[in-house]
Amino acid sequence: MSFEEPCPDNNYLANHVALLLGSLKAVTGRDLIDPQVEPPKTARQLYEAPFFVASHDTSGDPILTYGNRFAQKLFEMSWEEFTSTPSRFTAEAPNREERAKLLAEVTANGFIDNYSGVRISSTGNRFRIKKATVWNLIHPDGSYAGQAATFSNWEKISKANP
Numbered sequence: 001m002s003f004e005e006p007c008p009d010n011n012y013l014a015n016h017v018a019l020l021l022g023s024l025k026a027v028t029g030r031d032l033i034d035p036q037v038e039p040p041k042t043a044r045q046l047y048e049a050p051f052f053v054a055s056h057d058t059s060g061d062p063i064l065t066y067g068n069r070f071a072q073k074l075f076e077m078s079w080e081e082f083t084s085t086p087s088r089f090t091a092e093a094p095n096r097e098e099r100a101k102l103l104a105e106v107t108a109n110g111f112i113d114n115y116s117g118v119r120i121s122s123t124g125n126r127f128r129i130k131k132a133t134v135w136n137l138i139h140p141d142g143s144y145a146g147q148a149a150t151f152s153n154w155e156k157i158s159k160a161n162p
Contacts, residue, residue, distance in 0.1 A: 003065065005079035012043035016066055020055060020148050021046070023137045027110040030133075032150060034078040034088065050152070051152035052129075055137060056087040058146050087122065092120045102134065106147055111135035115149075118157065126157040 006012040018039060032053065033042045046053055047068045054071045056062035057108060066076070067082040075082060075090065091099045098117060108111050115132040132151035139145050 003083065006043065006047040006068075008044075010161075011040040011138070012047050013066065014039040014043040015042040016055075019045050019139065019145060020053065020066070021138055022084035022135070022140075023145075024135050024150075026077065027135050028113070028133065051150060052132075052154075053148065053150045054082075054087075056068050056146050059143060061086045062146060065091075066148075074121065074127070076123045076125065077120075081122065092118065092126070095156065103147060106134045106136060115151075127154050129155055131152045 003016060004010050004015050004039050021032060021035075025035070032049070032051075032060070033045050035042075037045065049068055050069060052071050052074060053066070054067040055065050057065050064082055064087050065081070067077075072079060072082050077085065084127050088096050088099065102103060102112065102115060102117070112135075113131075115134055116128060116130045118126055118128050119134075121128050129151050130153035132149055134149045136146060137145035137148055
């Protein structure tokens, strides 16, 4: 599933944002954006938020389906690049096994809190994410729709070796 880049013409992907936020609320009881705000404004606020939010689909090699502006900037990718990238490529090869274990734990438990790990941008910049929440995306009918993550704490580490 791929989406056009969030903009006023597509209500900043309000339906997908409702899935992200509704799933988070269901498994953690928490909100990322004031739930009293109407959906298109909520979606715009999330897209422009000063923290990371991204999701991936349910394919065998999950593809990123959403990344707010913060996520795109951190990973140094355009919307088109971000949403055509397998999510495993957000981690360096040595860290992918750790990432796979994390995602399996999320699948089993609904979410995890306080995750930390090293990620890599498209240009090789490495950074450590801290205190991330990762959760399952569940449609209102109960069907599984992928996973999402959010964090606001991160630190630059170094450029990866070529």
